[in-house]
Amino acid sequence: MNEKGYEAIYRxxxxxxxxxxxxxxxxxxxxERQIAxxxxxxxxxFAGTRGTGKTTMARxxxxxxxxxxxxxxxxxxxENCESIRNGTFIDVIEIDAASNNGVADVRELVSSVVxxxxxxxxxxxxxxxxxxLSTAANNAFLKTLEEPPENTIFVLATTEPGKMLATIRSxxxxxxxxxxxAAVIADGMKDILGEIGMEADDDALMLIAGxxxxxxxxxxxxxxxxxxxxxxxxxxGDVLDAIGGAGDEAISVLAGSVFSGDAAGALVKFNxxxxxxxxVRRVIEEWIDYLRSALxxxxxxxxxxxxxxxxxxxxxIRERTAAVDEKVLASHILRLSKVYNESRWSARPGxxxxxxxxxxxxxxx
Numbered sequence: 001m002n003e004k005g006y007e008a009i010y011r012x013x014x015x016x017x018x019x020x021x022x023x024x025x026x027x028x029x030x031x032e033r034q035i036a037x038x039x040x041x042x043x044x045x046f047a048g049t050r051g052t053g054k055t056t057m058a059r060x061x062x063x064x065x066x067x068x069x070x071x072x073x074x075x076x077x078x079e080n081c082e083s084i085r086n087g088t089f090i091d092v093i094e095i096d097a098a099s100n101n102g103v104a105d106v107r108e109l110v111s112s113v114v115x116x117x118x119x120x121x122x123x124x125x126x127x128x129x130x131x132x133l134s135t136a137a138n139n140a141f142l143k144t145l146e147e148p149p150e151n152t153i154f155v156l157a158t159t160e161p162g163k164m165l166a167t168i169r170s171x172x173x174x175x176x177x178x179x180x181x182a183a184v185i186a187d188g189m190k191d192i193l194g195e196i197g198m199e200a201d202d203d204a205l206m207l208i209a210g211x212x213x214x215x216x217x218x219x220x221x222x223x224x225x226x227x228x229x230x231x232x233x234x235x236x237g238d239v240l241d242a243i244g245g246a247g248d249e250a251i252s253v254l255a256g257s258v259f260s261g262d263a264a265g266a267l268v269k270f271n272x273x274x275x276x277x278x279x280v281r282r283v284i285e286e287w288i289d290y291l292r293s294a295l296x297x298x299x300x301x302x303x304x305x306x307x308x309x310x311x312x313x314x315x316x317i318r319e320r321t322a323a324v325d326e327k328v329l330a331s332h333i334l335r336l337s338k339v340y341n342e343s344r345w346s347a348r349p350g351x352x353x354x355x356x357x358x359x360x361x362x363x364x365x
Contacts, residue, residue, distance in 0.1 A: 009227065010220040013192050014056055016076035016085060021060070022188045022216055023180030024053055030175075031057070035064035035073050040122070041173050042148035045130075047161040048177025051215030054157040055094075057177075058126045059084060061155060062092045066120030080120055091123040098129040103136040110144050113152055122151045130156035131163035138165045145171045179214020182206060188216070189223050199233040200226070203310050207239045210289070244279035248313065251283075251290045252320050254357075258332070259324055263361035270357060280349040284340045288333055294321040295329040332360055 015021045018028045034040045044061070046054040063074030063081045066089070074081050083089040095109065109125065117123040127133075133141065145154065145168060156172060158164060186205040193200055208226070212219025225242040226234050240247050246254075250273050257266035273283055297303045297318050304314055321329070339356045343349035 045172035051217030052177040058155040062124035182209035185209035
């Protein structure tokens with residue numbers, strides 16, 4: 001443990017240069033060129049789902065315009081880059097609009113904008129969750145964007161750009177952050193494990209990446225749970241234990257009982273899984289993924305490229321669902337998805353799942 005205490009993996013391995021960013025090459029190319037040519041704009045809007053790198057990219061932009069290196073900015077190691085990484089660089093100001101969204105907060109920001117940068121070439125304001133700013137705060141901020149001060153950059157990060165004023169959006173260079181492909185996340189996690197002296201099966205990494213659903217941060221949070229097991233190498237089963245999943249074998253038996261109309265057998269298996277400590281919503285999520293895999297296996301020549309499963313896993317699913325019609329698989333996926341969403345608001349999600357199991361078992365489709 002270092003002097004600062006334990007640091008979470010997603011923080012410890014946050015990219016410090018553009019080359020380490022996962023899955024946002026279309027944005028990296030533009031920002032690298034603007035920084036190299038000294039053509040950065042006064043306002044940017046970074047939009048996209050959580051955990052895709054918006055705040056990280058904003059910090060890299062702040063580093064790039066203040067980096068002391070002659071080329072390849074940000075270098076990640078100079079005094080200014082290190083200071084920005086540690087949060088001590090006076091000319092980079094981060095504001096969480098979720099808790100500082102009033103007009104008074106924005107007026108305080110605006111009043112500080114008139115002063116030139118002190119330690120670097122440009123002062124950078126990073127406003128996270130920018131869509132949370134009140135209408136009055138937005139209007140106060142708009143005046144600053146209309147007449148931007150010299151050597152100042154604003155970066156507005158948001159998961160809901162549609163909630164931002166159109167007049168503010170029009171004054172920003174908009175970048176859409178994409179969900180990061182599972183294979184890219186898995187490769188990134190493999191590199192991280194190599195740095196900390198651990199290993200994982202490819203199936204395990206693809207499972208984690210799939211659970212992240214395009215969010216690098218969510219995937220790294222699950223990786224953190226697996227690393228905390230203290231093993232030199234972990235597999236798919238360890239990941240399932242960490243996330244409260246049931247595993248393909250249990251899901252296969254459960255789904256098979258439903259397909260054959262054996263409601264009693266399906267209910268017994270479902271309750272066995274819950275008794276083993278598995279999470280209801282996670283089990284439903286795995287069930288949906290299993291059926292999706294079965295459906296795509298029927299349509300694709302090389303499903304492993306899409307599913308991120310091993311050839312052995314695909315062969316097993318293909319064999320167990322060979323007699324199940326595509327329409328049945330699609331129908332069950334839709335029904336399971338509905339119960340998955342409904343269970344979010346239920347105090348007893350297990351009961352909803354049991355009713356669904358009975359309904360699907362007795363269904364003719």
